[in-house]
Amino acid sequence: MEANFEDKIIFRECKAYKNMVSKDIVEERFSKKVSKIFKNHHQNNYDNKRCVFEFWSVSGFTEQALSFLKEKKGNTKKYDIEFYSEKEIMQKAKDSRAKKITNIMRDYFSDGV
Known part of the structure; x- marks a missing residue:
């Protein structure tokens, strides 16, 4: 998923x-996806914009992955x-006032958050 902002x-x-999410999954994403996306980012003349890669996991990350x-x-x-x-994702949803996302997180993924 991509979100394009001014900066x-x-x-x-x-x-x-x-x-x-295990370390193997995170490492694989870095080796296969992040470098390709970053390279494409520069080839499409977005050099004036900072690139941010976010990894979201409702089930959390293993200690090795963290x-x-x-x-x-x-x-x-x-x-x-x-x-x-999960808790950070839920808070981001609440802060954005995105009720649909907040409800989905609460109904399907939350442990009482």
């Missing part, structure tokens, strides 16, 4: 697995990396 473009990878994401976020300067689990 940045946000690319979101959203997962609704029953199990936590460590990988934190390390990538700290070491990557070409683009920004953000990652969100």
Whole structure:
């Protein structure tokens, strides 16, 4: 999913697995998708916009996946990396006042949040 703003473009990878997202899945997304998207971003003359890659998982991330994401976020300067689990996603939905998303999150994914 892509969101285009005046100063940045946000690319979101959203997962609704029953199990936590593993390090293998996150690594695979970085090696196969992020580099291609970033390269395409520059080829389409969006150099004046910051690139942000967001990983959303309603089931959360394993400790190994979180460590990988934190390390990538700290070491990557070409683009920004953000990652969100259920509570952060629910809060983002509430903050945006997107009732439909908030209701879906509460009804299908939430543990009483």
